[in-house]
Amino acid sequence: MRFYKFALVAVLLLCARAAFPQTPARDRMVVLISLDGFPAYALEDPALPVPTLRKLMEEGATARRMTTVNPTVTWPNHTAMVTGVNAAKHGVLANGTITREGSVERRKVEPWIDKDKMVRAATVYDLAHRAGLTTAQVDWVAIHKAPGITFAFPEVPSADGLIEREMLERGMVSKADIDQFGRKIIVRRDEVWTNAAAHIIRAHKPNLLLFHLLTLDSTHHTYGPRTLAGTVAMAFLDSQVKRILEAIREAGMAEKSTVVVVSDHGFKAYTKQIQAAAMLDAAGLGAKAFALPEGGSALVYCERGDAAAVGKVFENAEGVDRVAGPQDYAALGLPDPDKDPQSPRVLLFAKSGYAFGGGRTGGSVVTRTSQGGGHGYASSDPEMDAIFIASGYGIRKGAVLDRIRNVDVAPTLAALLGVEMGKVDGRILREILTR
Numbered sequence: 001m002r003f004y005k006f007a008l009v010a011v012l013l014l015c016a017r018a019a020f021p022q023t024p025a026r027d028r029m030v031v032l033i034s035l036d037g038f039p040a041y042a043l044e045d046p047a048l049p050v051p052t053l054r055k056l057m058e059e060g061a062t063a064r065r066m067t068t069v070n071p072t073v074t075w076p077n078h079t080a081m082v083t084g085v086n087a088a089k090h091g092v093l094a095n096g097t098i099t100r101e102g103s104v105e106r107r108k109v110e111p112w113i114d115k116d117k118m119v120r121a122a123t124v125y126d127l128a129h130r131a132g133l134t135t136a137q138v139d140w141v142a143i144h145k146a147p148g149i150t151f152a153f154p155e156v157p158s159a160d161g162l163i164e165r166e167m168l169e170r171g172m173v174s175k176a177d178i179d180q181f182g183r184k185i186i187v188r189r190d191e192v193w194t195n196a197a198a199h200i201i202r203a204h205k206p207n208l209l210l211f212h213l214l215t216l217d218s219t220h221h222t223y224g225p226r227t228l229a230g231t232v233a234m235a236f237l238d239s240q241v242k243r244i245l246e247a248i249r250e251a252g253m254a255e256k257s258t259v260v261v262v263s264d265h266g267f268k269a270y271t272k273q274i275q276a277a278a279m280l281d282a283a284g285l286g287a288k289a290f291a292l293p294e295g296g297s298a299l300v301y302c303e304r305g306d307a308a309a310v311g312k313v314f315e316n317a318e319g320v321d322r323v324a325g326p327q328d329y330a331a332l333g334l335p336d337p338d339k340d341p342q343s344p345r346v347l348l349f350a351k352s353g354y355a356f357g358g359g360r361t362g363g364s365v366v367t368r369t370s371q372g373g374g375h376g377y378a379s380s381d382p383e384m385d386a387i388f389i390a391s392g393y394g395i396r397k398g399a400v401l402d403r404i405r406n407v408d409v410a411p412t413l414a415a416l417l418g419v420e421m422g423k424v425d426g427r428i429l430r431e432i433l434t435r
Contacts, residue, residue: 024131024207025418028393029257031201031209032081032413033244034140035237036074037217037375039225039266040065040385042234049231050238052245053389056261060391061399061432065382066406068265070332072375072384073294074217075111075141077264077406082210083121084410084424086333091120091340092142094294098342105290105301115146124410125149125208127419133207138197140210151204153196157181167199186218187236194240198247205251208417211244213237224371225267258393258416262409263386265375268296271368273357274319274350276300281360283313292344293356296377296384299344304337307345314346318365319354322378323347333379349378390432399432 042048044064069080069087071094079092087093096111097118119142125135126148136151137143144154153163159178167173172195181189190213197211216233223229241261248257276291276298289302289310302310307325314320324347326337337343350356354365355374377384388404394416407426414421415428 023418024128024133025416026133026207027256028417029201029205029207029209029248029251029253030413030416031211031244031248031257031259032409033241033259033261034078034081034210034212035216035234035241035261035263035387036212036214037220037265037267038234038237038263038387039383040263040387041266041383042225042230043387049235052238052242053261056241056259056389056391059397060259060389060395061397061401061429062390063388063401063404065403066262066386066388067403068379068384068386068406070334070379071294071297071299072265072377072379072381074264077386078141078212079119079121079123081262081264081406081409082123082125082413083119084124084407084421084426085121086407086425088329088333088335089121089425091335091342092118093299093334093342094292095141098292098299100341105288105303107290107292107299107301109292112144115143118142118144122422123148124413124417124419124421125210127414127421128208128417131417131419133417133419134204135208135210136200136204136206137210138200139193139212139214141212143210151200151206153193153200157192157196163196163200166203167196170199172199186215190215190237190240194243198243201244201247201253202251205253208413213240220267220373222372224269224373226269227371230373254392256393258395259391260409260413261387261389262406264406265386266382266384267373267375268352268355268377268381268383269371270350270353270355270374271371272319272354272365273359273368274298274317274354274365275357275359276314276348277358277360279313279317280310283309285310285313286360289346291348291356293358294376295355295374296350296381298348298350298356300346300348302345304345311346314348319351320348321351322349324349390429394434396432396434401429401431404429 075095096109101108129148134150219233292299335343412429
């Protein structure tokens with residue numbers, strides 16, 4: 001009987017490998033589009049004017065909800081989607097690397113650190129590149145000077161860049177657009193990034209393209225979610241996705257391409273800000289501890305011996321939902337501060353309606369006169385859930401999953417590309433694949 005069980009297991013393993021052959025897909029294209037700050041609950045509204053996304057959902061597969069990783073901010077979650085692991089393993093805890101500033105506990109976030117020094121886990125684009133596939137990125141994050149990227153149009157473009165030069169020669173972008181890029185409104189930057197992604201698809205047909213748009217995140221921060229401004233921003237992003245689909249067709253790759261649309265986190269509305277630094281100052285701990293606000297959470301740095309006193313400052317404080325410490329980090333997917341100096345000694349989470357700010361005056365809580373929007377809340381908060389849509393080559397039409405995790409994205413992309421990822425936290429979403 002035992003022999004037959006072993007034989008059955010062997011057959012199942014062989015079938016699994018046959019279903020997902022590890023042969024690099026040199027004749028295909030996988031496009032991952034991230035719509036920053038697009039909450040899952042927004043897509044649940046049937047009146048939301050996003051016809052392109054609706055069509056992709058109808059023709060492909062979707063997940064009703066996608067769980068994010070802590071901290072629920074942009075760079076950690078984008079990195080989770082290309083590594084398949086959480087922040088404790090990939091090492092990105094903020095929108096850059098958190099470094100000590102001076103000899104005190106003050107910290108700063110440095111974004112322009114080389115990818116190989118920032119990201120501690122293998123990425124799907126690294127593996128694809130090593131397998132001989134071509135890779136590209138437009139406004140992706142934690143990817144500065146990444147050797148695994150063949151073509152790049154970065155967050156801050158340069159007239160010396162290959163793709164920038166090609167676009168300038170074709171009149172697709174102006175020199176002023178490149179030189180003054182950072183001063184352009186986010187809608188214009190998203191348009192230029194879409195131009196770049198469309199150009200890369202038509203001119204280079206990369207096997208993997210990572211593409212990131214920011215208008216909705218900026219809009220939600222300014223006006224809050226569930227607002228007219230947010231709805232208009234989502235409609236705008238839908239039009240940019242449509243342009244990418246048109247570029248795929250113009251490149252003659254419609255029958256061989258897979259498009260995956262995701263977001264990095266959701267959004268919550270708030271009307272009050274908790275000024276953690278002001279609270280530390282009032283307790284006489286301002287020189288011993290530093291609070292790095294991340295919207296719905298704050299990372300507090302101090303010496304191990306001061307952590308208990310720092311934590312007590314925020315216990316039962318208005319707007320503070322939870323005070324967590326290193327003993328909680330394994331469950332939260334965060335690294336031990338004794339092993340990773342980026343990790344805080346104290347982690348704060350805000351209640352609904354509140355967010356952490358960076359002010360040092362005005363008391364512990366400042367009431368806002370208008371609604372704002374934030375993320376950074378615990379990944380278990382359903383308002384932090386993100387979107388997931390997949391359509392095209394290799395995707396099962398009509399497949400609907402209830403809930404997935406964003407660490408499932410990378411191994412699924414790898415399966416579509418015919419490359420294999422090592423040990424990851426996520427899994428291949430076999431239910432949505434045709435083979």
